[in-house]
Amino acid sequence: MPNIHDNPNRTEWTNKIAALKTVAEGHAFLTNFRAQHVSVFRTDFSLELDWLWIENKIEEKVALLKHAEFNDAQFLNNCTCGRNAQQVANEALAKMEACTNMYEAERIHIEFRLACKPPIMPVNVFLDTDRQLGTKLMELRNTDYYALPLEELRKVRGVRVVTLQ
Amino acid sequence: MAISTATKAATDALAVNRAPVSVGAQEVHRWMQSFTWDFDKNRTKYSTKYKMANDTKEQFKLIAKEYARMESVKDERQFGSLQDVLTRVDAANRVHPKWNESMKVISNFLEVGEYNAIAATGMLWDSATAPEQKNGYLGQVLDEIRHTNQCGYINYYFAKQGQDAAGHNDARRTRAIGPLWKGMKRVFSDGFISGDAVECSINLQLVGEACFTNPLIVAVTEWASANGDEMTPTVFLSIETDELRHMANGYQTVVSIANDEAASKYLNTDLNNAFWTQQKYFTPVLGMMFEYGSHFKVEPWVKTWNRWVYEDWGGIWIGRLGKYGVESPASLRDAKKDAYWAHHDLFLIAYALWPTGFFRLTLPTAEEAEWYEANYPGWYDMYGKVYEEWRARGCEDPDSGFLPLQWFIENNHPIYIDRVSQVPFCPSYCKGASTLRVLEFNGKKHSFSDPWGERMWLSEPERYECQNIFEQYEGRELSEVIAEGHGLRSDGKTLISQPHTNKNGRLWTLDDIKKIGCVFSDPLKAL
Numbered sequence: 001m002p003n004i005h006d007n008p009n010r011t012e013w014t015n016k017i018a019a020l021k022t023v024a025e026g027h028a029f030l031t032n033f034r035a036q037h038v039s040v041f042r043t044d045f046s047l048e049l050d051w052l053w054i055e056n057k058i059e060e061k062v063a064l065l066k067h068a069e070f071n072d073a074q075f076l077n078n079c080t081c082g083r084n085a086q087q088v089a090n091e092a093l094a095k096m097e098a099c100t101n102m103y104e105a106e107r108i109h110i111e112f113r114l115a116c117k118p119p120i121m122p123v124n125v126f127l128d129t130d131r132q133l134g135t136k137l138m139e140l141r142n143t144d145y146y147a148l149p150l151e152e153l154r155k156v157r158g159v160r161v162v163t164l165q
Numbered sequence: 166m167a168i169s170t171a172t173k174a175a176t177d178a179l180a181v182n183r184a185p186v187s188v189g190a191q192e193v194h195r196w197m198q199s200f201t202w203d204f205d206k207n208r209t210k211y212s213t214k215y216k217m218a219n220d221t222k223e224q225f226k227l228i229a230k231e232y233a234r235m236e237s238v239k240d241e242r243q244f245g246s247l248q249d250v251l252t253r254v255d256a257a258n259r260v261h262p263k264w265n266e267s268m269k270v271i272s273n274f275l276e277v278g279e280y281n282a283i284a285a286t287g288m289l290w291d292s293a294t295a296p297e298q299k300n301g302y303l304g305q306v307l308d309e310i311r312h313t314n315q316c317g318y319i320n321y322y323f324a325k326q327g328q329d330a331a332g333h334n335d336a337r338r339t340r341a342i343g344p345l346w347k348g349m350k351r352v353f354s355d356g357f358i359s360g361d362a363v364e365c366s367i368n369l370q371l372v373g374e375a376c377f378t379n380p381l382i383v384a385v386t387e388w389a390s391a392n393g394d395e396m397t398p399t400v401f402l403s404i405e406t407d408e409l410r411h412m413a414n415g416y417q418t419v420v421s422i423a424n425d426e427a428a429s430k431y432l433n434t435d436l437n438n439a440f441w442t443q444q445k446y447f448t449p450v451l452g453m454m455f456e457y458g459s460h461f462k463v464e465p466w467v468k469t470w471n472r473w474v475y476e477d478w479g480g481i482w483i484g485r486l487g488k489y490g491v492e493s494p495a496s497l498r499d500a501k502k503d504a505y506w507a508h509h510d511l512f513l514i515a516y517a518l519w520p521t522g523f524f525r526l527t528l529p530t531a532e533e534a535e536w537y538e539a540n541y542p543g544w545y546d547m548y549g550k551v552y553e554e555w556r557a558r559g560c561e562d563p564d565s566g567f568l569p570l571q572w573f574i575e576n577n578h579p580i581y582i583d584r585v586s587q588v589p590f591c592p593s594y595c596k597g598a599s600t601l602r603v604l605e606f607n608g609k610k611h612s613f614s615d616p617w618g619e620r621m622w623l624s625e626p627e628r629y630e631c632q633n634i635f636e637q638y639e640g641r642e643l644s645e646v647i648a649e650g651h652g653l654r655s656d657g658k659t660l661i662s663q664p665h666t667n668k669n670g671r672l673w674t675l676d677d678i679k680k681i682g683c684v685f686s687d688p689l690k691a692l
Contacts, residue, residue, distance in 0.1 A: 003645070003649045004341075004637065004638075004649065005649070039627065040606075040607075040626045040627040040630065041607065042607065043607050043608055045608065045609060048632070048636070049632070049636075049637060106625075106627075110627060127210065128208075128210075130212075131209075131210060131211060131212045132212075134212035135212040135213060135214065138212060138213075138214050138360070138361050139214050139427075139431075141624060141625060142214060142430070142431045142434055142435070143430055143431075145434040145624065146434070146620075150616060150619060150620060150623070153620065153623045153624075154604065154623065157606070157623045157626070158606070159604040159605060159606045159623070160604065160605040160606075161602075161603075161604060161605075162603035162604060162605050162610060162692050163601060163602070163603045163692060164600075164601075164602050164603075165592055165600050165601040165602070
């Protein structure tokens with residue numbers, strides 16, 4: 001029986017990753033994969049035991065493609081989509097700045113990570129942006145933390161109660 | 166002999182202004198303060214809701230040279246005792262076998278905590294802006310490196326000098342299958358180094374160190390001594406002498422944010438979440454290690470817990486922080502209920518899942534059963550009877566074909582794992598406060614055992630994505646999982662973990678497990 005570290009899912013995705021030849025291909029492949037299989041908002045659980053490993057392998061490949069294609073200036077300043085990294089970051093920061101709702105802020109932060117987590121965005125820009133987004137999110141989340149009773153909180157989060165004993 | 170005018174002039178000058186022959190530590194510290202390092206505008210790499218004040222003081226005022234001198238003396242004493250007298254008297258072989266097994270868990274897990282504390286205090290160094298406060302955190306970074314080495318060393322010592330090295334020597338390789346590992350990583354790793362930097366300090370210094378190191382590092386030395394272990398007090402008390410500095414750092418963290426308006430909005434919430442996070446694991450696990458992992462008992466865990474956690478920490482220590490607006494956590498009362506029964510509930514499950522561990526467990530003897538019943542009235546009817554049944558069915562004997570996990574299945578008592586704490590619980594067979602609550606989000610089910618954890622998950626679900634062993638190994642046969650998860654001794658067939666510590670008893674092998682045909686199933690799928 002295939003074990004958890006060596007199974008057909010991982011083999012299938014390893015082959016797909018090996019076929020990536022350009023940064024543009026890698027960028028599209030990684031962002032699509034993250035949108036479908038990564039984050040708490042995912043609805044596809046078919047890769048439940050393998051998504052983290054596969055994401056890591058795609059990131060590894062995109063980083064190598066980036067190393068081969070990008071010059072030094074691009075490497076420090078551009079996302080793999082070709083856009084200026086600081087501009088992309090500023091857009092996310094502006095959205096967060098205007099946000100006053102914790103659930104919207106959560107979306108902004110998680111979507112920023114899905115769209116920009118390195119190697120898509122250079123780490124020098126990503127980490128500081130992530131820090132600022134995280135700070136604002138935590139401020140919104142922790143204000144009046146106990147204001148809603150659990151029953152209300154479940155509704156707002158949109159969960160289905162399977163059982164309460 | 167005549168002296169030159171120049172020499173005389175120098176001699177006269179020295180008589181008036183003598184060159185220093187020694188410098189007091191406090192004098193050096195004052196001198197260091199005159200450096201106007203400007204960290205005020207330094208931006209940290211880490212997110213935090215709080216702003217730490219730039220003029221925060223540090224109580225220990227310890228400079229690096231003094232620190233190094235002090236720690237080297239402590240190391241000399243500790244390693245000298247271990248390598249000389251304790252080796253000559255064969256101390257590691259005088260430890261009670263049950264306690265030898267407990268130390269596999271305690272020292273390996275504490276090593277993980279100390280290792281993560283290096284990163285946590287490094288993060289705090291980065292986040293603080295006051296030079297003195299940074300100096301305090303720096304001292305702690307060095308301490309945590311020392312403690313990581315000490316915990317590693319005590320395992321090495323037990324493995325080299327003592328009895329049954331398996332588990333002391335390479336516990337970490339079983340981390341994917343052992344049900345205690347993930348909860349431990351939740352408190353010792355995630356709690357210390359992820360999220361708000363100040364919240365991490367609250368987890369590490371204000372709760373982990375000020376609250377739980379007393380039972381963990383001080384009480385453990387009493388239990389160790391009572392069970393013939395002279396190595397653990399030698400090392401752990403040396404660790405504990407550094408913990409005072411860490412508690413002081415936690416205090417100063419709170420002082421540094423006391424005037425920040427963020428503190429009035431967030432601090433008590435962060436403290437409550439940190440306390441619940443830490444206690445949810447430590448309360449049952451420490452109680453289980455002390456009481457079920459020893460032969461000679463010191464005192465009931467509930468008394469230790471009440472003294473150190475409830476009275477000393479929740480009352481006195483937090484009381485001292487009251488002037489800064491800090492309140493005792495609202496969850497303290499619920500935690501107090503857990504302190505009575507939760508470790509008994511956990512041992513029942515831990516024994517049932519013994520093949521997935523990296524240490525040997527032992528059922529209570531008749532003498533121990535009397536002690537439990539005397540200190541926890543009602544223990545026998547709930548747990549004692551079950552252990553008698555398991556023993557009668559041959560749970561210790563590999564030829565019996567009986568794993569206690571089967572008892573839970575036969576009696577329809579499913580074991581769940583709390584998504585937030587990763588601690589296993591059996592809601593239909595427990596005396597602790599665990600209640601089953603299962604929520605579905607985007608098509609995935611999550612189980613919780615208390616309202617505090619449920620709220621933490623509802624507030625930030627992306628923080629608690631860790632899969633549990635039932636989700637990971639659904640449909641897989643137990644012996645395959647053990648082999649894949651490196652749960653075997655060096656012969657490649659005998660399990661590291663065993664359901665007894667009898668030196669003459671046969672050890673279970675992979676074949677013994679295989680013939681039982683136990684298959685993992687996820688209880689959430691049945692709901």
